[in-house]
Amino acid sequence: MFGKRFFGLRGPKLNYAISIIAGIDFLLFGYDQGVMGGLLTLKSFTKVFPEMDTSESLPAHVRSRNAEVQGVAISMYNIGCFCGALACLYLGDKLGRRKTLFTGAMIMVIGAILQTTAYSLGHFITGRLVTGFGNGLNTATVPVWQSECSKSHDRGRLLMIEGALVTGGIMISYWIDFGFSFLEPSEISWRFPIAFQIVFALVIVIFILPLPESPRWLLLKGRETEALEVLTALDDVPADDPQVMGELAEIKTALEETAAATFKDLFTMDENRNFHRVVLGYMIQVFQQISGINLITYYAATIYEQYIHLEPLLARILAACNGTEYFLASWISVFIIEKVGRRKLLLWSTAGMSASMAILAIMTSIGGGATGIVAAIFLFVFNTFFAVGWLGMAWLYPAEVTPLRIRARANSLSTSANWIFNFMVVMITPVAFANIQYRTYIIFAVINAAIIPCLYWFYPETAYRSLEEMDNIFKKSKSIWDTVRIAAQEPLRHGKHGELLVIPDAERRASDLTKTESKAEHREYIDGSSETI
Template structure:
């Protein structure tokens, strides 16, 4: 294509990492838009055009201030509502379009939305722009984890999808530092128009490269394009098609697609031997938990939270928010290196426990800061535990909820399930972002108490109901759920079921021999079939 070599000339691990980084730029966009908006809300050049979402205007009544807090929450959360609509839309178009084309068109739609935002002169246009941008990002975030999981090797899948989580924090960090720099411009409109327009750069990279990356081999088999699927498996694994590993991968995918080809959207709610609804529920609740943990209470409104600690001079709230984003980014690097060693369940449990305790500390320090006689000694604790919460979230829940749903569901409903579970992420994201300004205005420190309790409840639910997927191929999870008889024993089966692959991604000898015997058996069957055809 235009003289560019197929897959940009990459193979094997290099190609796998390219898929992770290039497609994962959508998650950078997601993080960027989360972070950039909160830093614009108090800029004089911004509130000049959008006064209806400025609750700090002098001379307004308390009722008007409350109303503007509500308007602000709705306007900021409009992006998440668009993401929800885009995720639901993907349930119906994801499989027909394919993984790459869905991401391509999602990126085009995001670009249109970003242009609407940065050129806005009134609130309705800005809100419409946020909804359109969100629609495109909802399509992408519903598809990227599926595409990533279906192209990655089992032993590297966790690391590669964790990169997507890291890119979210990278986007947040970039937006925070850009906001801090732009805050010194004064009343020049470029201070908010440029940050909104800058996201177009990342969208251009995505839709300019995505169609020259490999399609999911599993999706290709579903479409009957078996030869292309084998070629993709060869390139991704740098092995010849005669290699036992490639034969096993292809056969596993082919058998699963053949066995489950009769799936429909109704299958999301069925309970056959594959326990579809059980797995859909796990994926959906996992995404919901990420958002009701309260992370976007901090991400979207970090400058506003720091501003309430008497740090309004010299743009200190934006500076501390930028430092918070940088620490958040550094913490997100840790799971990339330990996800396969520690496992999914343990990281989710550690994250939930740490987030709950952090919210308790935030509630206590916030209450002290808002007493009639402010206890400013609590200010450092408020700052520290905003950092600590982000660290625990990055460790256990940031990238995990984009990885886990793609690992837990069967192939025939993987695309619609990931779209549905992603819609949970966005609708609860919308809820948290919308209510945050009003919650702090009306119930104060109790806002943190609510999220502390929610995170405490998440811990036992994960422990009891969420099976481990570490070192498991996508087809192995089907076998585990076939042996499951109720929601309480799936964890037991995930622990007891032998692994087919070792920690290096190599097929274990006993299974390699089984693959060899199966190949001989199928070859003999083909010879018999060919002889019968000749005789007839």
């Protein structure tokens, strides 16, 4: 099997294989996000790293200092991810998609080994940085690799599925943390869960290189014969198939378009409104992170135990159940994203997240058993709203709103925002809980409430819109206040099932000429109006 080209797979089977490896990488991403949450309160962990012990038995000033250390140590992973994502701007095109993923997975293996074998805080932080760097390479590459090997009509759905798989990794990490907590006081209770991520990474290492390279990257490097071989394998057609030759020509045209762009083009405000569109993509990644989701993802068990005051066993069970419910809820968006649209999902989910944080603040400020139960429930509710509206949207929307010419650079910039603001939230969370306690939830309730008008006034609907349609909408916008209104008024070119609703001007003119209509009728078409059918 390993001796055959692409494992002997072609057509749908080869596409499935690519999706499986991409999915495993996102499982690894999610596992790494969630694994530390259930380990921070283990006695065997705080015995090795007393600098990160934030238990209430400690004096207030010691707990506050340790909270700062814990926030920095855990968030160093996100700094590593940030650096890895930026490094991918250079390594991605130099190594190719597969070799970058292979390198990232190997680095994550090394980082996991460093964390697993750590007996000092510096050793542990080094492992977090190394693991994050590898994950940054992978998360910046996997969506590109998969999208460049998949069909355009599958990309949105695949990206939402990848988001769901991130929560699948979080769920797995929570349950492994819970299961191994019964081995306390043995250090295996925290060392094995950290080491388990190596399993996912090794699967990527073993299977990634025999799979196809991105045909786009191959053409970028002038390897047209290999690119054609990949395209024919993905479509399971002969090399001279007209559809494949047309696809090859389209990729060449797109490469010529993107190759002409420079970094300065991100900040231009001509008729294409590039800077306007870059800001929309950048800020939606910022909004996703400052919503407070990683307050729960990284610290769920700690919140249940130390701040809602549940028993340690119950706290870990609830954290694991929270991760499971988060995973299940994330699949809702896969089925409704196209039916409901981007704006409605974002607006309703953000309102729900703001209300959930407000209720969490009220319940934890009152204290007591009954209010603790309500607070525990609303951690689930917050995750549900986030999973449905924001989990995959922040990765999907920037690609839909930015033009082809600057899309790669704009998406790299917006991804860097995701990681740096992820770092900020993860770093400040334990410090905030140690010093202002329930008021931490108020901060995030207000932030989410402030995001709602930003979404309403500035973010146009992109569902069922082609890239060319979005270009047209922004060209018609004279200011940042116009875009939402114009998007709502502009007729859709295609329906919910891909059917043609509006004939584009160029197609109408061609149709007009073939039908040899009168000169007067032909001029009526040229005036720029559209005909709805």
